[in-house]
Amino acid sequence: MTIRNTLRDHGQRYRPRMACLKKVEKLLLEMQDPKTGVKSQPQRLVITTIPHAITGEDIIAWLADRFQVDTQEARNFVSMLVALGYIYPLQDHRRLVIKPDASLYRFQTPYFWPTQQWPVEDTDYAIYLAKRNIRKRGILELHEQEHYNRLHKWMNHKWDFVVMQAKEQYRAAKERKKPDRVVFECQERAYWVVHRPPPGTVSAMDYGLDRLTDPNADEVTGESLCDLLVKYCSTYKSHDPFLSNCLPSNPWLTDDATYWSLNMPSVEIPTKMRVERWTFSFAELLSDPRGRDDFRLFLKKEFSGENLAFWEGCEDLKWGEAATMREKAEHIYKTFLARGAPRWINIDGKTMEVTVKGLKHPHRYVLDPAQTHIYMLMKKDSYGRYQKSPVFKDTVKKAICPEEHRYSDAQLQQNAKKRRPSLSPIILRQMEQEQRAKMAANVDITQVMSKLSKQGKEAHVFSSGRDQKQS
Amino acid sequence: SSHVKAMGKDECKTMLDALNKVTACYRHLVIALGSTSDSQNLREELKRTRKKAQELAVANRTKLTSLLKDKSISKDDRAEYERLWVLFSSSMELLEVDMKRSLEIGQDFPLKVPTRHLIQTGMTGSTTTVAARAMSVQNMKYEADSNIDTADLRDLQCEISQVSQMMEEMEMKVQVAPWAVEAKQEAGAELKSNMSVGNSSVGVISICEEEPKEEDGGGNRDAGFASICAVLVFFVIVTVAVVLGYLVINMS
Numbered sequence: 001m002t003i004r005n006t007l008r009d010h011g012q013r014y015r016p017r018m019a020c021l022k023k024v025e026k027l028l029l030e031m032q033d034p035k036t037g038v039k040s041q042p043q044r045l046v047i048t049t050i051p052h053a054i055t056g057e058d059i060i061a062w063l064a065d066r067f068q069v070d071t072q073e074a075r076n077f078v079s080m081l082v083a084l085g086y087i088y089p090l091q092d093h094r095r096l097v098i099k100p101d102a103s104l105y106r107f108q109t110p111y112f113w114p115t116q117q118w119p120v121e122d123t124d125y126a127i128y129l130a131k132r133n134i135r136k137r138g139i140l141e142l143h144e145q146e147h148y149n150r151l152h153k154w155m156n157h158k159w160d161f162v163v164m165q166a167k168e169q170y171r172a173a174k175e176r177k178k179p180d181r182v183v184f185e186c187q188e189r190a191y192w193v194v195h196r197p198p199p200g201t202v203s204a205m206d207y208g209l210d211r212l213t214d215p216n217a218d219e220v221t222g223e224s225l226c227d228l229l230v231k232y233c234s235t236y237k238s239h240d241p242f243l244s245n246c247l248p249s250n251p252w253l254t255d256d257a258t259y260w261s262l263n264m265p266s267v268e269i270p271t272k273m274r275v276e277r278w279t280f281s282f283a284e285l286l287s288d289p290r291g292r293d294d295f296r297l298f299l300k301k302e303f304s305g306e307n308l309a310f311w312e313g314c315e316d317l318k319w320g321e322a323a324t325m326r327e328k329a330e331h332i333y334k335t336f337l338a339r340g341a342p343r344w345i346n347i348d349g350k351t352m353e354v355t356v357k358g359l360k361h362p363h364r365y366v367l368d369p370a371q372t373h374i375y376m377l378m379k380k381d382s383y384g385r386y387q388k389s390p391v392f393k394d395t396v397k398k399a400i401c402p403e404e405h406r407y408s409d410a411q412l413q414q415n416a417k418k419r420r421p422s423l424s425p426i427i428l429r430q431m432e433q434e435q436r437a438k439m440a441a442n443v444d445i446t447q448v449m450s451k452l453s454k455q456g457k458e459a460h461v462f463s464s465g466r467d468q469k470q471s
Numbered sequence: 472s473s474h475v476k477a478m479g480k481d482e483c484k485t486m487l488d489a490l491n492k493v494t495a496c497y498r499h500l501v502i503a504l505g506s507t508s509d510s511q512n513l514r515e516e517l518k519r520t521r522k523k524a525q526e527l528a529v530a531n532r533t534k535l536t537s538l539l540k541d542k543s544i545s546k547d548d549r550a551e552y553e554r555l556w557v558l559f560s561s562s563m564e565l566l567e568v569d570m571k572r573s574l575e576i577g578q579d580f581p582l583k584v585p586t587r588h589l590i591q592t593g594m595t596g597s598t599t600t601v602a603a604r605a606m607s608v609q610n611m612k613y614e615a616d617s618n619i620d621t622a623d624l625r626d627l628q629c630e631i632s633q634v635s636q637m638m639e640e641m642e643m644k645v646q647v648a649p650w651a652v653e654a655k656q657e658a659g660a661e662l663k664s665n666m667s668v669g670n671s672s673v674g675v676i677s678i679c680e681e682e683p684k685e686e687d688g689g690g691n692r693d694a695g696f697a698s699i700c701a702v703l704v705f706f707v708i709v710t711v712a713v714v715l716g717y718l719v720i721n722m723s
Contacts, residue, residue: 050593106593109590133662157649158649160655161557163656180594184502
C-alpha cells in the first residue's frame with residue numbers, strides 16, 4: 001500500500017513528450033487502415049499461424065510515403081517507434097531497432113503503449129518475473145535475476161501478493177487459445193524490454209527525475225520564474241567554483257586544500273567571497289556558521305542575542321535526536337518562553353499561546369510558528385542593521401582575499417603525492433558540539449547579567465508592557 | 472471462539488483468493504482492449520468482471536476490518552490479518568489502475584466508428600474463457616445492448632470514483648503498516664509450484680524464446696523431423712495395407 005495523497009498521481013503528463021506520444025498514437029491508428037495502412041502478413045510458426053506481422057521495409061516505405069520524406073528519415077522515425085515500444089520485433093526481441101528488410105514486427109496493444117500517465121510499477125515487474133519463473137525455471141536472464149532479488153528484498157511485504165497474482169495471471173492466460181497466448185507473451189516481454197532494458201541499453205522512455213507538479217499550472221505573478229532564475233544565476237555566478245575560479249585554487253584540480261581550510265565553519269578570519277555571500281540573503285547568513293558567529297556578535301552588542309539563540313535552539317530541536325526532544329523542548333521553554341525567563345523572546349500573543357499549548361505534547365515541529373516569527377523579525381529588523389554595523393564593516397575589512405595559486409606541472413605532481421585525508425566528520429562534529437557547549441556556558445552569565453541590568457533600568461516601562469503582552 | 476476465528480481466517484483467505492483471481496482475469500481482459508480481440512462481448516465481459524471484483528472487494532473489506540477491529544486477538548493472529556490486509560489492498564490497487572486504464576482505452580477505441588480502427592496486434596481470438604473463469608461459470612451468456620462500448624463508460628466512471636473513495640477510507644480507518652508485514656513466501660517460491668510442467672506451454676515458450684538463427688534452424692529441423700516421421704508412418708501403413716490385402720485375396 002502506498003501513501004495515498006495527491007502526490008501519488010504523479011503521472012508525468014506535463015512532460016513535453018506527452019504531446020508527441022499523442023501524435024504518434026494518431027499515426028498508429030492510420031497504420032491500421034485495411035486499405036491505406038501498412039500491409040500485414042501472417043507469421044508462420046511451427047505449430048500455429050499468427051496474423052498481423054509487418055516487415056521492417058513495409059513500415060518504412062509506408063511512412064516515407066505518408067509524410068513524403070526520404071527513406072533515411074522514415075527509418076529514423078520508425079526506429080523511434082520501435083524504441084518507444086509501439087512496434088516490437090518478433091525476432092531478436094532484445095534489440096529494439098528497425099531493420100529495413102523482411103524482419104517481422106508487430107503492433108503493441110494499447111494497454112502496453114508507452115504513456116507517462118501511468119507510471120511503470122515495480123509491482124507489475126515483480127509479477128512478470130514471477131510468471132516467467134512459473135513458466136520455466138532458469139529462464140530469467142542475469143539482469144532479470146538481479147532485479148528479482150532486489151525486488152524480493154525491498155518489496156518483501158508484498159511478495160505473497162506478487163506470487164499469488166503471478167499464479168492467477170498465468171492461469172488466466174492459459175484460458176486463451178494458443179496463438180493468442182503466444183502473442184500475449186511476446187507483447188508483455190516487449191513491454192518490459194522497453195521499460196527495464198537489458199544492461200548495456202538505455203530505455204527510450206527514460207525521462208530523468210519525476211516531476212511532481214505541473215510547471216504550467218501555477219502562474220507566478222510579478223517576477224516570472226525566468227527572471228528569478230536569471231537573477232540567481234547572475235548573483236551566484238562568480239561564487240560557483242564550477243563556473244569561475246575559486247581562490248586560491250580548486251582543491252580538486254590542484255590537490256591543494258587551502259581553499260577548504262580557509263573556509264572551515266569556524267575559521268577566525270573569513271574570505272571576502274564568503275562575507276559577500278552573507279549580504280545576498282538572510283538565509284545565506286544564517287546557514288553559514290561563521291556568518292552566524294558574526295551576527296551573534298552583533299546581536300550581543302545590541303542585547304538581542306536571545307533571538308538567534310532561540311532560532312538555533314529550534315533548529316536543534318528540529319534536526320536532533322528523538323530521544324532528547326522532550327528535554328530540549330522543556331529547556332527552550334524555560335529559557336526563552338516562560339514568564340520571567342532569563343532570555344525571554346518577544347513574540348506576539350497568539351503565537352505564544354499556540355506554542356505553549358503545543359509544548360504540552362512536544363514534537364519536532366512544535367516551535368515552528370515561533371521560530372518563523374523570530375526569523376522574520378531578525379530578517380526585517382536586525383539583518384539590515386547588521387549590514388550597516390561596525391561589526392560587519394570590521395569583518396569586511398579584515399576579510400582575506402587569497403592570491404591565486406599558479407602551479408607548474410611538476411608542482412601539481414608534488415601536490416598529488418602529498419594528498420592526505422581531511423579531518424573526519426566525526427571529529428568535526430565533536431569540535432562543533434564542544435564549541436556550542438562553551439558558548440552556552442558563556443552566554444548564560446553575560447547575557448543574563450546584561451538583561452537583568454537592562455531590566456533594572458527600564459523595569460517600569462518594560463514590566464507593564466510585558467504584562468500586557470502575556471495576558 | 473478459536474474455532475470461529477479459524478473459520479474466519481479461512482473464509483478470508485478464500486475470499487481473497489477469489490478477488491485475486493478476478494483481478495488477474497480483469498487485467499487480461501483490459502489488455503485486449505483496443506486490439507483486434509476487442510468486441511462488444513469483450514466490453515460486456517469487462518463490465519461484469521469488474522462488478523464482480525467490486526462485490527468481492529466490499530465483502531473482503533467488511534470481513535477484514537471486522538477481524539482487525541477485534542482487540543482480543545493474539546499477536547500472531549494480528550500479524551496474519553495484517554498480512555491478509557496487505558494482500559487485499561495490493562489487489563485493490565491493481566484493480567483501480569486497471570479500471571482507470573480501461574476507461575481511457577475504452578474512450579479512445581469506440582467500436583462503432585468505422586474510421587477508428589482497432590490495433591492489429593495479432594490477437595484475434597475471444598476472451599470468453601477468461602471471463603468465464605473470472606465469473607466462475609461454464610459459459611458466458613451475452614445479453615448487453617449494442618451500444619455497450621459507450622454506455623458502459625459512464626458507469627465505469629462512477630465505479631472508479633467509488634473504488635477510489637473506498638481505498639481512501641480504508642487507508643484512513645485501518646492502521647496497518649504494510650512495510651512491517653513479512654511475506655510467507657521466499658524468493659523463488661513460485662519455482663516450486665507444480666504449475667509449470669505442461670508440454671503445450673513448453674512448446675509455446677520455445678516459439679517465443681527462440682533467437683532468430685535458432686528459430687529458422689529449429690523450424691527447419693522440426694519440420695524435417697516431422698516430415699520424416701510422416702513419411703515413415705505412411706510407408707508403414709501402406710505396407711500393412713498391402714500385406715492385409717494380399718492375405719484377404721489369398722483367403723478368398
